Structures are given as structure tokens and as C-alpha cells.
Amino acid sequence: MAQTVGDFLIERLHAWGVRLIFGYPGDGINGVFGALNRASHKIRFVQARHEEMAAFMACAYSKFTGELGVCIATSGPGASHLVTGLYDARLDHVPVLAITGQQSRNALGGHYQQEIDLVSLLKDVAGAFVQQASSPSQVRHLVDRAIRIALGERRVTAIVLPNDLQELSYQEPPRLHGSVHSGVGFSIPKVVPYEADLMRAAAVLNRGRKVALLVGAGALGATDEVIAVADRLGAGAAKALLGKAVLPDDLPWVTGSIGLLGTEPSDLLMSECDTLLMVGSGFPYSEFLPREGQARGVQIDIAPDMLSLRYPMEVNLVGDAGETLRALLPLLETNPDTSWRERISRSVTKWWSTLERRAMQPANPINPQRVTWELSPRLPERVILTSDSGSCANWYARDLKIRRGMMASLSGGLASMGAAVPYAIAAKFAHPDCPVIALVGDGAMQMNNMAELITASKYWQSWPDPRFIVCVFNNQDLNQVTWEQRVMEGDPKFNASQDIPYVPYHRFAELIGLRGILVDRADEVGPAWDDALSCDRPVVLDVQTDPEVPPLPPHITFKQARHFARAIMKGDPHGRSVIRGTARQLLNRLLPGRRKHGDT
Ligand SMILES: Cc1ncc(C[n+]2csc(CCOP(=O)(O)OP(=O)(O)O)c2C)c(N)n1
């Protein structure tokens, strides 16, 4: 049988190093699935329950491997389902290629079944490169360009293939005017600033007496360099959400997360520093950075468009984080004054005990912070952590003490619900020998993560290390937003939008061949983690958590406190328990060790 366009596509993807594709089939893309089948030894296909989940998986696969993520869907509804997952990759600067089917070329423009103008639909999310193929010889350069642009620019790209075209015989581009003759291959370049710019940066940093680092996903893989630079400068370091795994939390000068989900030491670090060095981060909330004029700034980012975006920097360096920091290090002088670092470290030590006290406060029935607090010392080596968007992202960001060799990610820029389980599944395909733990709210479970448990049940027996734990924060509430309604808007909880039905997730797990563990007493949390971590199959840990424990921001503004009071006065349906839960958490700030920044 002659090589079809579908066959050629698979062969070309393989030549580019693609070994795994996440997706869902349909008649608009059957010509490619037939080819995948014929070449099954070359590229593995992973079947998600929903195309959006396949796109999340492709994004997470790339995050956890550094390689291109690839997802595939049929025309019409399959392609439109991909979109949110693709935006997740787009907003986190992750290279993902989407391949979609399309109606046959004769039907296009005919208001045909499942016909969507996919190039227009995908134009924003895959704006770096989105093309619909119209002839067999065109497909070669479409693949080559889509992949090279995705990898080179860390963008989402898309190829739309009409279904009749997939079945045609492939033809190499003829040597004619109007033909394109492309090739395979791309290596990530070493990008380092010029010496003169490094010296300008060093001049700023060497003058700093209170240097703050902020590291993000761009600094993953540059742990040694970040530590060396921070040590030289006597700096403290905060971590943006996507940069959680850049620095281990057992270093005394690492202040942890920043922003609404951040810590008090990060707040102190930023509000009192005189110099800010930002590495590989697009952390969005400027109000958590130094005030303009307070600190001199240096930023390193591989993407020019991310420079001087959140804080006006004095020196803007385009470069790879590790390479640039390594080149910078010899130009940096040792800061003889250790008092700043000591101050930060004292604040960090106190903060960890505040977190412990908060986590151990009684709640009804279980304090959600205790779930992550108890997990920290139990985290197995090389674990990969994922979190959904919801209140658990607070506990993931603040309470989980990450160590070297671990990975962690979530839907950062898009902050989409529904990503934790598909991320965890992709982590398993990326590193089948690593244990994986996903933290998920019950709303996010119901949205789509529950369905993806079925994907885990389909594949887990092929994973050499079966440890795959989905921890559900079962609070029957869309809790993060409930608190936002109270604290940001000053509105009481709106039961109609916030309450969600009770589901026994542990029983669902058992129903599909996984292990389910129900946890409804605080003293069972630790043993339940032990149990789950030693299980011979994927586990759903169904923890009954208290929705009235507030995910407090590190610094409560007067306006937020006023809003909160107004929400309660307006008749919040859970007013009394909300006040009790909040008081317990807030009192912890006043108990031993809690002072104003100036006193720490
Ligand atoms: C796709 C999507 N829809 C809505 C939101 C807004 N949102 C953010 S967190 C949240 C509540 C999550 O509830 P749940 O999963 O139960 O976690 P909880 O906060 O209760 O722990 C919502 C609705 C979002 N981020 N993503």
C-alpha cells in the first residue's frame, strides 16, 4: 500500500522524536489514527476521556520532560474541546502541537456537519503557527514548521488536516516553483547575554544589601546556579507557583510561594528588599513585588516579551536561566553583611511553625492544611506533584515542603480547574518509575478529573511504579471562590453557585478497580498517606475537609477585612462557623512568634 498522508505524518512526527500522542479519535481524523495503528511500534497513543484532558496531558508531558507535547482530536467538537488545554500550554509558555481533523475539502464552506473554521478558532491560542493542509506535498513543511516553531518559541502550534487528504497518497514536494522543501531538526540554543550586559547586572546586584530573588518555571533545571548566586549575594528567594521545584524548601532562606497563595516571609522579602533579581518568572501580581522605586531590578528571561513587565527593571537580560546565572556568578561579589539573610531565615523558621500550628488547629471534620502538612515529611523521593485550581492550590503552594529531585506543576497562567489528574497521568507517562500525587478539589473532580481516573485505571498496570494518588479535598463547596466572594467582593456565600453535591470519591475509585480510602478523622490523615503510598495500585484519598478554614492571603488588607465583615453581616449562610474557622487561623498569627515585619 502506498504511503498515505496519514502515514507520512506519523513518520515525520517520529523523525522529530515524537514518541507519545495524547488524544481522542473521530471520523475527521481516522486517516491519521489508521496510520498510527499501522505504525504502533513507533508512536504510542494515549486515550484520554476528553480532548481538553488530552491537551492538558500534552502540556504537562512537555512540562515534565522538556520535550514537545502532542495532542490529537477529530474535527468540530473534538477540536473545540482541545482549546482550554491548549491555552494552558500557551499561558505557561509550553511547546505543544495540536493535530486536528477537518471535514473533507469538497465539503468545506458548505455548512457541513462538524464543520468549524478551525484555523480561525485556533488562531489565538496557536497564533504562532496554525495551518490547514490542502495538498499532500504541503504536509511535510507544515509538520516541520509547526514543530520547530513550537519548540523554538515555546508556543502552541496546530495543523488541521481535512479527512479526505489524510487518505491520499503522500507525494514529496515536486521540484517546481511554488514548492517548499523543508527539513527535520532543532536544538535548543544556548542563550547568554553579552558580557557588558552581565557586568551592568552585576554592578546593580553587587550594590544590593538586601537582595531578593524571585524564581519561576524558567529557572527549573538551574537549581545549583540559583543557590550559588543567592549565596554569593546573601539573598533570600521566593518562588512563583510554577517555580516551586526550583529550590528545595529546606534551605533556610527560601521563603516559599508568593502572592495570594504566598507566605509571610515572601511578603517580608519583597516589601523590604533593596534589589530584586527575577529569574524565569512571569508572576502576575505586581502588588506583591517591591513598590516602584523601592528596589533596583535585574531580570533574566528567555523571552524578551516577559522582561520589565511586572516591575520596571534596570537591567533586562535575555538568556537561559542556568547559563546566564553561571556567567554572572564570577562577576558577583560576596556580600559580607549576613544580617539580611539571617532576618529572612528567622522569618522563615517562624513561618513554618505558624503553618504547623495552623495545620493542627481542629476543624470540622478535617483541617485541609493538615492534609498537605502531613504529606510533606512523607513525600517519596522523586515524587511528581500536581495540583488543581481551588483552595488546595493554597496548601500545595504553602505547606508542601519540596525537596531536591522532585517535580511539581499545575495550570499556572490559565489557572484552570480540571488539570490535576490529567497532569498526573502525563507525569506517569513521562516518568513511569516515579510516584505521582495529585491534589484536587471536589468541584474539580466533578468537572472532569473523575472521568480521568478511568484513564488511570486503563493504564496503571503498565506503570512500573504503581504509586499514583489522587487526594480529593471533599468539602462540598467551590471553596476558593466562596472565599473570594467573601473577602474580595464582600458578598456572603451564594449557596446556589457554591454548594456542590456530595460524591463518595473513594467508592467511585473502588468501582473502577482502584483503591479508595475515606478519611474523616484528623488523626487518620497521616496513616492514610502511609497507606496510600504503600499501595500496589492507584489510590483515591477522599478527605472530608472543612470549607470554613480560610485560604488567607499572606497580608490582609483593610479592604479585605472590611469585605469579610460585610459578607458576614449580610447574612453568610455559614457565618458562625466561618468566623470560628477564621478566628482560629488568624489567632495563630498572633500567638508566639507572630509580630509585625519590623520586629522579625
Ligand atoms: C475551568 C474553570 N472554571 C472556573 C474556575 C474558577 N474557580 C477557581 S477555583 C474554583 C473552585 C474550585 O472548587 P473545588 O474544586 O471544589 O476546590 P475547593 O476550592 O473547594 O477546594 C472555581 C470555580 C476556574 N479556575 N477554572
Ligand SMILES: [Mg+2]
Ligand atoms: Mg471543593
